[in-house]
Amino acid sequence: MQLPVFTAYLLLSSFIASFNAPSMDARLFSKTSHARKGKRGVVRKTDLKRGKIRQQVLGPRAFTVERLMAIFFSVMAELDERDVQSIVDLQIQLATLISLRLVVRVSAEDRVESMKCKCNVNYSFASALAARMRFDLSKFLWDFQ
Numbered sequence: 464m465q466l467p468v469f470t471a472y473l474l475l476s477s478f479i480a481s482f483n484a485p486s487m488d489a490r491l492f493s494k495t496s497h498a499r500k501g502k503r504g505v506v507r508k509t510d511l512k513r514g515k516i517r518q519q520v521l522g523p524r525a526f527t528v529e530r531l532m533a534i535f536f537s538v539m540a541e542l543d544e545r546d547v548q549s550i551v552d553l554q555i556q557l558a559t560l561i562s563l564r565l566v567v568r569v570s571a572e573d574r575v576e577s578m579k580c581k582c583n584v585n586y587s588f589a590s591a592l593a594a595r596m597r598f599d600l601s602k603f604l605w606d607f608q
Contacts, residue, residue: 466592467556468596469547469552469553469556470556470559470560471592471595471596472535472538472539472542472596472598473531473535473553473556473557473560474560474565474566474582474584474589474592475538475589475592475593475596475598475600476531476534476535476538477526477531477560477565477566477580477581477582478523478582478584478589478600479534479538479600479603479604480526480530480531480534480582481523481524481525481526481581481582482523482524482582482604483603483604483605484605485526485530487605488530488533488534490605491603491605492533492534492537492603523581523582523583524581525569525570525579525580525581526579526580526581527577527578527579528557528578528579528580531557531580532553534603535553538598538603542598557580561580564583565582565583565584566580566581566582566583567580567581567582567583568580569581
């Protein structure tokens with residue numbers, strides 16, 4: 464499937480938002496080094512004993528559009544992409560992803576200001592898209608194998 468460049472990055476950002484806990488955003492997207500400390504993706508034996516299940520197994524979780532846009536702009540900053548389109552264009556591209564069923568809206572239709580979505584693509588699709596875009600998806604995923 465061919466997607467425009469920013470739409471593809473928006474879809475990858477939605478994948479990141481669906482499979483990372485919101486509490487990890489500061490650690491993964493912060494510009495400061497102290498927020499990025501710690502080992503990435505390490506599953507401790509105590510977590511396994513307690514029955515903690517990785518998000519990859521549970522499936523995608525819902526995210527707000529505001530969080531999606533924050534992740535998208537962090538990804539663009541990481542790529543040193545200064546020519547980011549206006550937020551209106553991004554909303555149109557998100558609507559396109561929803562119409563293609565690549566992103567699914569999970570909030571009620573009347574909740575426009577606080578819309579929640581989740582990514583509807585699997586890891587193999589996302590990693591193939593990332594490879595085509597020359598984007599290191601694993602750099603932005605926490606505890607994903």
